[in-house]
Amino acid sequence: MILVVGGTGTLGRPLMARLAARGVPLRVLTRDSGHAAALRATGVEAVEGDVRDPAAVTAAVNGCDTVISAIHGFASGRGISPAAIDRDANISLVRAAVDANVDHMILVSAYGASASHPMSLHRMKFAAEQALQASGLHWTIIRPTAFLETWTKLIGAKLPTGGAARVFGRGDNPINFVAVTEVASALDRAVFDEGWRGRSVDVVGTDSITLNQLAERLTAAAGSSSRTDHVPLLALRALSILARPVAPAFARMAHAAVEMDTSNMEVDGPAPAAK
Known part of the structure; x- marks a missing residue:
């Protein structure tokens, strides 16, 4: 049994499709009863509960051979943060996996x-990495660059209704983006x-582009003559x-935009193939 935590998100959906195509038994921990019902309709076992609830985590982990954590607390509301999700909830998952004699845990x-x-x-993810590596479990850590789909959605949100593409900052800093399908392939x-x-x-990703270039591509694909707005x-x-x-x-998100506009967001060198 493979447990996927974060199985209904931007990365979780293509990952679940890959794993389901293999015919392996799957379980997902989700807070959303609607998502749980939809998963059950496809033959996936769903445990309803919050990853911040140790009882829910224990119930989800029990009986699993592999645990995949694809959760993040970056863009959610109050009570959900990188500290609460990317560090604390992941550490809780690690502890539950140890107690349940899980064979292998994979951390995004x-x-x-x-x-x-x-x-x-990134600091909270690193704390979770440290806990996993010290746990005694077999482990794998997947370290993706920024998801192309996330920033495509943010920049192009208003294009379908004739609005402008929105770029955060100057938009001329090269950034390495990776498609979530590539990350799902690596997890698989x-x-x-x-x-x-x-x-x-x-x-x-295979190359780096600026937010201005991404905005231009999205505007062209939408067949729109709209301008590009910049948030200074x-x-x-x-x-x-x-x-x-x-x-x-x-x-x-504003702080992340500042970093992406002013820091080195390219990669240091070639990464191992994830095919």
């Missing part, structure tokens, strides 16, 4: 995760290729601080 982290990274998501391989056990695998870098810096007390997820 982030490219460049470290204890000193400027983004909290991690499940079945024992040579990937005990490894941290970077999963990166100064405004993003201010929002990343001022919004923290009232809209912490929005503040995190």
Whole structure:
């Protein structure tokens, strides 16, 4: 039995499709009763519960050979944060997997995760990596760059209704984006290729593009003559601080946009093939 935590999200959906095509028994932990019902209709076992609830985590993990954590708390609301999800919930999953004698745990982290990274998501992912590596479980860590689909959705949100593409910051910094199908492929391989056990695998895109270039592509694909609007870098810096007390997820997104506009977002070198 393979447990996928985060199986209904942007990455979880293509991952579930790959695993289901193999005919392996699957279980998903989800808070959403509607998602749970839809999964059961396809033959997937669904456990309803919150990943922050140790009892729900224990129930989901019991009887599983492999646990895949594809969760994140980056863009959600109050009570959900990288600290609560990417660190604490993942550590809870690790502990439950140890107690349930799980054979192998696969963690979706982030490219460049470290204890000193400027983004909290990457710091919290790194803390989870450390806990998994120290657990005694067989483990694999997948470290993707930014998801192309996430930023395509953010930049092109208004294009279907004739609005402008929206770029955060100057938009001229090259960024490595990876498609979620590539990350799902890497996770699929991690499940079945024992040579990937005990490894941290970077999963990166084939090239780097700027947000301005992405906006141009989306505008052209939409057949739209709309302009591209920019959210000024100064405004993003201010929002990343001022919004923290009232809209912490929005503040995190503003801070991420600042980093993506000003930091090196390319990759250091070729990553292992994930096919």
